[in-house]
Amino acid sequence: MKLLKNRNFMVMLSGRMVTNIGEGLYAVAAMWLIFELSGSTFYTGLVGFFSIIPRLIQFVSGPIIDRLPLRQLLVSAQIIQALLLFTVPILYFFDFLNVGYLLIITPLMSLFNMIIFPAQTAALPTIVETKDLTKANSWFTLVYQGIDTLTFALGGVIVGLTGAIAVYLMDVILLLIAAFIFSFLSIRAKISPSKHKVPIKSRVKIYRKELEEGIEILKVEAFKKLLIGVLLTNAVWAGIIAISPQFAAQNGGSAFYGFLLAAVATGSLIGALIAPLIKLFEQVGLGKIYSFAFMLSGTFMLAIFFSPWNWLTILLFCLASIPGGVTNILINATIQKGIPKEMLGRVFSAAFSLSGFAAPLGSLIGGSVIGVLFGTEIMIVIGGFVTILVGSWWLVDRVTRDLPKMENITPEVFLPKRFLDKKQVDNG
Numbered sequence: 367m368k369l370l371k372n373r374n375f376m377v378m379l380s381g382r383m384v385t386n387i388g389e390g391l392y393a394v395a396a397m398w399l400i401f402e403l404s405g406s407t408f409y410t411g412l413v414g415f416f417s418i419i420p421r422l423i424q425f426v427s428g429p430i431i432d433r434l435p436l437r438q439l440l441v442s443a444q445i446i447q448a449l450l451l452f453t454v455p456i457l458y459f460f461d462f463l464n465v466g467y468l469l470i471i472t473p474l475m476s477l478f479n480m481i482i483f484p485a486q487t488a489a490l491p492t493i494v495e496t497k498d499l500t501k502a503n504s505w506f507t508l509v510y511q512g513i514d515t516l517t518f519a520l521g522g523v524i525v526g527l528t529g530a531i532a533v534y535l536m537d538v539i540l541l542l543i544a545a546f547i548f549s550f551l552s553i554r555a556k557i558s559p560s561k562h563k564v565p566i567k568s569r570v571k572i573y574r575k576e577l578e579e580g581i582e583i584l585k586v587e588a589f590k591k592l593l594i595g596v597l598l599t600n601a602v603w604a605g606i607i608a609i610s611p612q613f614a615a616q617n618g619g620s621a622f623y624g625f626l627l628a629a630v631a632t633g634s635l636i637g638a639l640i641a642p643l644i645k646l647f648e649q650v651g652l653g654k655i656y657s658f659a660f661m662l663s664g665t666f667m668l669a670i671f672f673s674p675w676n677w678l679t680i681l682l683f684c685l686a687s688i689p690g691g692v693t694n695i696l697i698n699a700t701i702q703k704g705i706p707k708e709m710l711g712r713v714f715s716a717a718f719s720l721s722g723f724a725a726p727l728g729s730l731i732g733g734s735v736i737g738v739l740f741g742t743e744i745m746i747v748i749g750g751f752v753t754i755l756v757g758s759w760w761l762v763d764r765v766t767r768d769l770p771k772m773e774n775i776t777p778e779v780f781l782p783k784r785f786l787d788k789k790q791v792d793n794g
Contacts, residue, residue: 369501374493374551378486381440381547383509388540389479390517390631391524392451394624395533396472398525401611403465407742411608411733415726416473436489437551443478444545448538450474458531491702500699507638507695518631522624580713583705591766592656592697595756599660601724602749605732613742617676629683636684637691652700653760653769659689660757667750671743 369375400409450471457463486506494502524533584593614623666686673679705713736745760766 369494369498369505372494375502375505377547377550378489378493379505379509381544382486382506383513384540384544384547385444385482386509386513387517388537388544390513391521391533391540392475392537394518394521394620394627395525395530395537396468396475397607397611398522398620398623399530400465400468400472401615402530403463403468407609407612407733407737409465409469409734410611411605411729411731411735411737413469413472414604414608414729414733416469434485436485437548439485440482440548440551441545443482444541444548447475447478448541448545451534451541452538454534455531487698496703499702500695503695503698503702504638504641507691508635516628518624518627520624522621522627525624526620583713587765588769591760591763595656595660595760595766597724598756599753601728602732602745602752604725604728605736605745606749608729608733609737609742609745612737613746616742617679622676625680626683629680630687633684633687634691634694637688637693638695639691641692641695649771651767651769651771652696653766655696656693657757657761657767659693660760661754662757663687663689664750664753664755664757667746667753670750671747 397410397413400413401407404410454463454468454471457467487503490499490502490506521533583589610626611623614620614626663686666682670679670682670686673682701713732745732748736748
């Protein structure tokens, strides 16, 4: 394949592969270690709520991502994450480790991931041709979800056999390997030498202007209504993730917890794989696809409440995640087609950040309130109902229902009129 002969694409893909192995193992170990030290969903919900801090920082990171050299950003982030993680085994060895420290370090780890993900996504159009964007996104998602599927399942088993601290040490090594791989990127720097001479005050004004432009694009009716729905579903999924360690402990322990996370990753992977293959998606408007996908996902989530067997519960978690895998691929490729390349970093950062603002609140309410007061199953039921309602709203709303097919997406769909007028002047 042509993509696999693209050197920069393969370096990014390989580095992401190694990083995701570490992140998958870490995701299992971190939440399980917090639950193990505290014994309550209150703290697993609290750590999710504290992730609002890196999300706020991510919100203003778009213009920075549009300028920083990608190689420097990725290599530095991996090394800093490795150093942060290494402190956990050290504190554990000297018997100083506590839940409070984990509540601090976990959001810090999330911060770097939230910057790296939009940076890689925004960089794709600069290293692959436009016609290959959907396939490139599929490869990224294949690696991301495929590895998560394996590492989530193995992570639960490894944590059960060796303990969470051993997984932290493994992740440190993997992050350093990823940093080495990313060092081979050879993408042209985004900052020209002349721009270094711009006074700091002027650069701050430019930064603020570009950030405001990214937010303005997100206020377009089509973007805004999609984001509101995503906010709600992100909140309920965050609540479900917050209660999942206790849900797993009640039904099978750390291994079952790993299999639950693996089921979610498997479903997302299946969705990502079938998205480019099903021709129906090219013939149906984006809004209708999103509507039916979310309603289907919510139905499977409700069915979890009635599941009498662990194997069926795992299967239903998987099925509930497939629609999200489909829509993630389609929306990324759509934004990349509808937004000018030079604005992708700020738009992706603002979109990812806004869509994730509800997650901390969902984690706090789901884990620290609903999970403690009403039990883990009720949180899952709430998640199913909310997801179905979002899909139904998108179907009856004219703006979202009438979104065009992906092949017909143009800047007119997402860009405010003044940006279109400016683009016409520049092209004229």
